[in-house]
Amino acid sequence: MRSPLKSHKSAPVAHRDGGFASVTFSVALSCLVSACSMTQKRPAPGIITADEALAVSSRVVDCEWKAADRYDDGRSTVSELAQRVMGICAVELTKARLAFGLSLNDPQIESDEFKQAVEIVEKRKKKEV
16 A cells, blocks of 8 residues: 555645645645545545545645754755654654554555655755755
8 A cells, every 4th residue: 555645746836845735735635546535525434534634644744844944954864854854753644644544564654754754855955055
C-alpha cells in the first residue's frame, strides 16, 4: 500500500514557493484515489472525508515547513535536517497514519515520509538562495 503522504506532481498553487499547497493537494488527492469519497453523505466508520484528509495532510506539511524553517542551521545536510523534521513532526505523522488507516510500522511508508521531508527541506533551502 502506498502512503498518501507521498508527494506527487501537481499544479502549483501560490503559497510560499508553491510547495506547501502542492504537497498538501497531492496528499489529499492520493487519499481520494485510495478510497476517500466526497460523494458519500455519511462516511462509514473508519473512512475519512476529503476535507478531513486535507486537514490531516495540511497539518503534517505545515509542521514540516515550520520545522525546516526553524531548525536549518546551515550546517546540516538535507538528509540530517529531514530526519530532524520527521522527529519534530512525529506526532502529526503518527496522527496522519492513524487517520488514513496506515500501519505505524511500515518501512515503505516511513521511506515515503522521509522523501516528503527531503522535498520540503530542499524547497526551503532553494527559497533561501
